Amino acid sequence: MTGTRLNCWEYKQCGREQNGKRTAELGVCPAALDISFDGINRGKNGGRVCWAIAGTFCEGKLQGAFADKRNSCVKCDFFRMVNSQEENHDSPTKLLKHLVDTTDNSFLGDLAYKRIKAGERFLIQGDREETAYIIQEGTCLTVVEKDGALHPVGHRGKGDIVGIRALFTGEPRHAHVEAETDMHLWVLNKHQIDNISQNDPDLLTLLTEIVTSQFDSKRPVADREIGKYVATNIIGRGSYSIVYKAVHKDLNMVVAIKMMRHNMVIDSDFVSHFKKEARIIASLNHENILNVYDFEERYKTVFIIMEYLEG
Numbered sequence: 001m002t003g004t005r006l007n008c009w010e011y012k013q014c015g016r017e018q019n020g021k022r023t024a025e026l027g028v029c030p031a032a033l034d035i036s037f038d039g040i041n042r043g044k045n046g047g048r049v050c051w052a053i054a055g056t057f058c059e060g061k062l063q064g065a066f067a068d069k070r071n072s073c074v075k076c077d078f079f080r081m082v083n084s085q086e087e088n089h090d091s092p093t094k095l096l097k098h099l100v101d102t103t104d105n106s107f108l109g110d111l112a113y114k115r116i117k118a119g120e121r122f123l124i125q126g127d128r129e130e131t132a133y134i135i136q137e138g139t140c141l142t143v144v145e146k147d148g149a150l151h152p153v154g155h156r157g158k159g160d161i162v163g164i165r166a167l168f169t170g171e172p173r174h175a176h177v178e179a180e181t182d183m184h185l186w187v188l189n190k191h192q193i194d195n196i197s198q199n200d201p202d203l204l205t206l207l208t209e210i211v212t213s214q215f216d217s218k219r220p221v222a223d224r225e226i227g228k229y230v231a232t233n234i235i236g237r238g239s240y241s242i243v244y245k246a247v248h249k250d251l252n253m254v255v256a257i258k259m260m261r262h263n264m265v266i267d268s269d270f271v272s273h274f275k276k277e278a279r280i281i282a283s284l285n286h287e288n289i290l291n292v293y294d295f296e297e298r299y300k301t302v303f304i305i306m307e308y309l310e311g
Contacts, residue, residue, distance in 0.1 A: 005042055005043075005048075005085060006047075007031075007032075007043050007044050007045075007047025007048060008029075008031055008047050008048070008050040008056070008078055009029060009031070009032055009047065010047075011078050011081070012058070012078065014029065014057050014058075016028060016029035016032065016057050017029065017032045018032055018033070020032075026057055026062075029050075029055070029056055029057060030046065030053050030054065030055045030056065031045065031046035031047055031049075031050040031053045031056050032044075032045055032046070032047065033045060033046075034046045034053060036153070037049050037052070037053070040154065040155050041082050041085075041086050041155060042086070042089070043082075048082050049082075049152075049155045050078075051066065051069065051070070051073035051074070051076070051079055051180070052066045052141055052152035052155060053066070053152070054066065056069075058072075058073075058076070059072070065150075066141065066143075066150075066152050067150070070118075070119065070180060073180075074118070074180055074181050083139055083157050083158075086157050086158075087157050087158035087159060110192060111134070111186040111187055111188060111192070112186070112187040113184070113185070113186060113187070114133070114184075114185045114186075114187050115182070115183070115184055115185070116138070116140075116179045116182065116183040116184075116185060117179065117182055118179050118180065118181050118182050118183075119178070119179060120178070120179045121176050121177070121178045121179075122140075122177060122178075122179060122183075122185075123162065123163050123173055123175075123176060123177035124173060124176060125144070125145050125172075125173055125174065125175050125176045126172050126173060127166075127172065127173050128166070128170065128171070128172050128173075129163070129166055129173070130166065130167055130170055130189065130190035131163060131166070131167060131187060131188065131189055131190075132161055132162060132163035132164045132166070132167040132188045133161065133162050133163055133185040133186065133187060133188065134159075134160075134161050134185065134186040134188055135156060135157060135158050135159060135160050135161070135162065135183060135184075135185060136158065136184040136185060136186060137158060137182075137183060137184040138157070138158070138179060138180070138181045138182055138183030138184060139155065139156065139157040139158075139179075139180045139181050139183075140155075140156050140157075140162065140177050140178060140179050140180055140183060141154070141155055141177070141178050141180060142154035142155070142156070142162070142175045142176070142177055143175055143176045143177070143178055144174070144175045144176075145175075145176060150176075153175065154175075156177075161188070161210060162177050163177065164210060164211075167188065167189075167190055167193060168193070168211070168298065168299040168300060169298060169299070170190075193207075193300065194300075204261075204262045204263040204266065205261075205262070205263060207262045207300070208242070208261045208262045208263070208301075211259070211262075211299045211300075211301065212234070212242055212259070225249070226244075226246065226257060226296055226298060226303055227294070227296045227298065227303075227305075228248055228249055228250065228294075229246040229247065229248055229249065229255060229257060229305060230246055230247050230249055231244040231245070231246045231257065232244070232245050232246055232247060233245050235256065239261075240260060240261060240264050241258045241259055241260050241261060241264075242258075242259045242261065243256055243257065243258050243259070244256070244257045244259065245257075245308060246305075254308045255293060255305050255306060255307065255308050256290075256305075256306045256307065256308040256309075257303050257304070257305050257306070258303065258304045258306065259301055259302075259303050260274060260301050260302050260303075261301070262300060262301055265300065265301045265302060271302060274302060274304075275295070275302070278292055278295055278304050290306050290307045290309065291306065291307040292304060292305070292306050292307075293305045293306065293307070
């Protein structure tokens with residue numbers, strides 16, 4: 001069973017999934033209903049992050065909020081199974097795996113090391129820092145504070161990177177990050193990202209995947225902002241760029257956004273050509289040419305905001 005990617009209701013056999021055998025008695029479990037968690041740890045709805053959701057049913061009783069049940073949940077065999085499976089999952093954004101596997105260990109050797117105790121809040125919503133963390137051991141929750149209430153929105157474990165948005169943009173952190181277990185972290189500073197060069201094409205490819213993962217439709221809206229726009233989903237991938245469907249935050253206008261891959265952007269001649277192409281297209285007005293609306297430079301790459309066409 002431990003090798004199978006199960007949701008909590010399948011593993012625990014609680015009967016509280018939708019149309020489950022105990023829903024008449026106990027109601028449908030919030031983890032089975034909450035689509036905002038869908039895809040986290042590759043689960044259905046909140047089925048593989050149930051420890052972050054209030055009102056689940058464990059140990060024969062209804063559970064409280066995530067902070068109230070943290071100590072018992074981290075000892076749960078299901079929690080341990082999920083985290084074991086996810087740390088071994090070959091995700092393209094597992095930064096630690098790349099750094100350990102690479103033949104050049106100089107990048108990892110330059111990083112500082114930090115230990116975090118279970119329950120400690122080590123990133124603070126609203127703070128301005130140009131630091132991110134690579135998780136060597138342990139797990140954590142991303143928690144948004146709004147109107148005095150705490151709302152878990154994400155989960156990270158071994159090999160993942162947390163705080164990457166602030167590192168790229170210098171903007172205030174959009175959420176808290178709290179350790180579920182004791183954690184060992186590598187500290188990644190802005191100057192280390194700035195020094196990534198063409199000498200490590202694999203790391204540049206990884207950088208593109210990390211930025212791309214920030215705009216995943218399952219992530220919080222604050223994570224998916226590109227200037228005035230919010231990415232909704234990926235609609236195309238090419239050797240030079242990745243294309244997103246997005247919406248203007250104020251005008252509610254649907255657009256397409258082309259993000260250049262980092263291994264292309266590091267070539268200054270290519271970037272100059274890319275900008276020139278954008279300016280030329282923006283000056284044209286023809287029914288067979290997509291309109292270009294805007295241009296953004298963020299996340300150590302460039303974005304062209306264009307007209308979106310269905311099909």
